[in-house]
Amino acid sequence: MQNETFGDRILNFTLPARNARGRLIRLDETLDTILSAHAYPPVIRDLLTEALVVTALIGSLLKEDDSQLTMQAQTQDGVVKLLACDFRNGELRGYVQHDEDRLAELGAEPSLGELFGQGYLAVTFDLAATGERYQGVVPLEGHSLAQVCESYFERSEQVPTLIRIAITSGMAAGLLVQHLPDGEEGRERLHVRMDHPEWEHVAIMAESLGADELLDARLPLEDLLWRLFHEEPEIRVAPGLSVNRGCRCSVIHFENVLSRFPAEERKEMRDENGIILVDCAFCSRQFAIQD
Template structure:
């Protein structure tokens, strides 16, 4: 097993490939970064865990991007659920996320809630923005199944035709909320970008890799004392070669600044900006991601 000399625990993405099985994967644990993002709002427990899972999924998918300017955005919209809107995005290791919800219904969530309770008959949109080409690729799937992870698996199966297995774990403790995620995919023909004529869930190579991944226990994934390299080793130590490479260091990536909002507001007609100002002639912008308010002089 090709392995980096350092050990990876929290807030860094780790990637791996199994060449003989034509598979690739990503694994990550979020600790302080996750707590920083969640701390911007007072979410009830069920929504905290939902957003934590969403942020982990965003990192796992964002880690598939090739260039620093590329961006992955995951957005869930609700039809009759407790949550109205969930938005997370990832770019070059920078992560941010926000969950808008009906505070009057917080008591309905309890300590845990099903995906249907949280989002009703909502849908999940996953968007890849590729900086080099300027192209945008988006897939939309229903929010069905037991978790957001299941919905993302459906996205890869339907929109990308890539067999994908995802496992996530979220735990709360005295030190705060921690979340972890594991993603593995089968890339027939062994190369990214080639036409996937033979992509199928019953491919023998994929069956072997996915069966091993399914043995991953919640406790292992969420164990902050277990290096991610060791976790991969436990699953795939019998393979002739597993290449493990460190990925991006994860940081809170809210991009709100006075200059940013001034640039955004400058695109609005003067008449519209005039309606936004308060009695002091100030436009107050509230960033949903970090819960900060910015006073912009018009």
């Protein structure tokens, strides 16, 4: 194995003998760039950090260029009003809207339920080649967003999945592993079983991964993968996408969006100078659109 994958790049791998695939990632500079757009309190900062890592891990499973993975949680009664992240071609972005006053009442370590109330997470895949979109929706139940996404794959995809996330100041890292019911390409379909012996073995090995290992910036992801699965007869490794903050806001983009509104509605949006001011929640920039 070549020791080459460190921060802001995804490592793809498969375990052919176990019919399993996975992703490893560490985010550092990209994470800081995204988070610095807003002055998030620590709890919200950690929540968005976890969401960004999970979004990059799941988004990197898409095989087609320009396909997009979007994760969105929106609630009516929660402290967090909206959480939105997406990943496309290595471009990652996300933001959170929350009620600061209600958040202050929750204490230092609120649960997922306290943050979201009776909320749901929507996971949406937009496939570039076919234009097809499909979506799964799962309740925001559990201890973490990673656990919610594991439930999504179990309920919507029937794919056994394990996700592990570790967060520290200035860095976050994650591991995703899945058991594939189709096995290797060209092989006969396997029966989907959450308790399949092959999957149980992979899950036990993956669960042994410590947060300190995930967050060790000196440890290449290839070496980390080898520590976990060195007893396997074969580990196939492929460098994945580099990851960067990819906000796609621009004057042209917002002009196109505004053009979809009726003329009367656009008129109401203008200021006294005929300008429509548009805020991008992802990067906290403001655009002046001449209508």
